[in-house]
Amino acid sequence: MKYTEKAFDVVVIGAGPGGLAAALQAARNGAKTLLVDRNGYLGGNLTLGLPLLGFLDKDGKQVIGGIAQEFIDDLRAYDTPYGRAASPHLACPLHNSVTLYDHELFKIVAFRKVLEAGIELLLHTELAEANVDNGRLESVVLSGKGWKILVRAKVFIDGTGDGDLAFLCGARYEKGQEGTGVLQPPTLMFTVRGVEYEKLLRFIQDDPEQMRLCETTEVGQGYDADFFRKNPNHVLVGLRKLFMQRRQEGKLPVDRDTIIVIRSLLPGEIHLNCTRHLGVDGSDVFSLTKAEIEGYLQIEKFVIFLRENVPGFEACYISNIYPTMGIRESRRFRAVRTLREEEAAKGTTDWETIGIGSYIIDIHMGDGSGTVCRKIPAYGLPYHMTVSADIDGLMFAGRCAGMDAVVLSSARVMPICMAIGEGAGVGAALAVKQGCSPNDVDVKELRRILRESGAILEA
Numbered sequence: 001m002k003y004t005e006k007a008f009d010v011v012v013i014g015a016g017p018g019g020l021a022a023a024l025q026a027a028r029n030g031a032k033t034l035l036v037d038r039n040g041y042l043g044g045n046l047t048l049g050l051p052l053l054g055f056l057d058k059d060g061k062q063v064i065g066g067i068a069q070e071f072i073d074d075l076r077a078y079d080t081p082y083g084r085a086a087s088p089h090l091a092c093p094l095h096n097s098v099t100l101y102d103h104e105l106f107k108i109v110a111f112r113k114v115l116e117a118g119i120e121l122l123l124h125t126e127l128a129e130a131n132v133d134n135g136r137l138e139s140v141v142l143s144g145k146g147w148k149i150l151v152r153a154k155v156f157i158d159g160t161g162d163g164d165l166a167f168l169c170g171a172r173y174e175k176g177q178e179g180t181g182v183l184q185p186p187t188l189m190f191t192v193r194g195v196e197y198e199k200l201l202r203f204i205q206d207d208p209e210q211m212r213l214c215e216t217t218e219v220g221q222g223y224d225a226d227f228f229r230k231n232p233n234h235v236l237v238g239l240r241k242l243f244m245q246r247r248q249e250g251k252l253p254v255d256r257d258t259i260i261v262i263r264s265l266l267p268g269e270i271h272l273n274c275t276r277h278l279g280v281d282g283s284d285v286f287s288l289t290k291a292e293i294e295g296y297l298q299i300e301k302f303v304i305f306l307r308e309n310v311p312g313f314e315a316c317y318i319s320n321i322y323p324t325m326g327i328r329e330s331r332r333f334r335a336v337r338t339l340r341e342e343e344a345a346k347g348t349t350d351w352e353t354i355g356i357g358s359y360i361i362d363i364h365m366g367d368g369s370g371t372v373c374r375k376i377p378a379y380g381l382p383y384h385m386t387v388s389a390d391i392d393g394l395m396f397a398g399r400c401a402g403m404d405a406v407v408l409s410s411a412r413v414m415p416i417c418m419a420i421g422e423g424a425g426v427g428a429a430l431a432v433k434q435g436c437s438p439n440d441v442d443v444k445e446l447r448r449i450l451r452e453s454g455a456i457l458e459a
Contacts, residue, residue, distance in 0.1 A: 009026075013156065014158065017045060027118050029430070036125050043106060044324075049190070053414075054096060124145060132170065163330070167331060172389070174334075184363060186291060190321045193268050194268075196312040251309075281330065296321065355420060357378065381411070426446050430446055
């Protein structure tokens with residue numbers, strides 16, 4: 001095994017939505033920054049065929065800006081044979097807003113941005129150890145391709161989603177819904193081609209009951225075939241009537257009550273968010289392995305089901321299965337401040353708001369019975385939800401940050417994770433400049449920097 005040592009101001013583990021934004025802000029604000037990821041590309045869930053939800057609040061007002069909007073602007077500058085590589089933000093009666101983009105071009109834009117910021121990258125690299133001395137995270141050990149790399153830093157940011165770095169540090173965490181500990185099930189995303197989409201729209205137009213969702217799902221008026229025709233950049237959640245009928249007949253191959261169809265910008269392509277893996281813990285390698293295998297087998301069965309049961313899908317075929325399971329919920333770590341449901345439900349913002357959460361409460365039931373969707377006002381994301389309460393020098397970017405399970409169901413979407421990551425990245429850079437703990441940085445200065453970067457801090 002080869003061995004080396006490196007030193008940085010800021011090290012970000014995980015280049016998903018939160019980690020990528022954190023690294024960009026840390027480097028742009030003068031910190032010598034290393035970004036580490038286990039994949040050979042950047043973006044994590046940003047590359048898995050999902051839409052971007054939550055740029056707009058329930059009233060159609062844009063409340064997410066900053067780096068998330070920067071990526072959309074860069075992608076919209078691409079003039080491809082199918083049009084712009086990102087859509088406008090579409091107000092949606094269910095999701096508040098939907099933004100589509102080209103996931104492959106996103107990867108290119110992400111590399112360009114990281115290199116322009118002067119960030120050092122380590123790809124194909126796993127986190128192996130965390131070295132904590134007297135309550136402070138001093139270094140980590142990375143492993144990849146026969147290398148063992150000891151990395152020291154002044155601040156470390158956990159952007160792994162599941163909080164793998166914080167877990168290795170021994171930081172306290174919670175998992176699952178309060179009172180039960182049940183986790184929202186993950187999904188393995190895939191795409192199909194060969195769909196006659198107008199036939200699907202005619203089907204739901206002729207039978208509007210197909211768009212009636214479960215009673216725990218709040219949806220505004222006009223979420224119907226006319227809306228989907230007029231707004232091609234949409235996400236269609238429906239067919240509950242059909243799915244429940246087939247479920248009662250024992251013919252539904254997945255434990256869910258609706259289909260989630262995401263229109264791709266690429267002609268003829270449909271993204272499907274449809275596999276369901278109950279009882280899976282994405283932070284447990286054994287559980288995750290089982291789910292990944294199960295996902296591939298579910299996809300094959302589900303496509304056969306679509307051909308036989310859903311108008312427009314008679315000739316559909318699998319064109320892509322994404323390489324990583326999409327995890328909705330796993331570890332949430334104890335932070336200096338925990339963002340709780342009652343604050344989000346009131347639309348609270350205050351002196352330490354680093355971004356705005358604007359997505360609905362969206363809890364996929366762990367028993368497969370349905371989904372809880374509830375609209376709430378736009379709410380503030382406090383800086384200290386990114387600062388570990390247990391380990392000095394450790395910060396969080398994304399869904400492992402300090403929040404309860406209900407807030408997580410809203411804040412887990414990618415633009416909000418990017419807003420959390422931005423705040424963490426600026427905070428880490430200021431901690432280095434000011435020679436202090438991330439807990440003690442000048443939050444007023446942090447917010448000034450975020451505003452100048454285009455972040456939106458008021459709902």
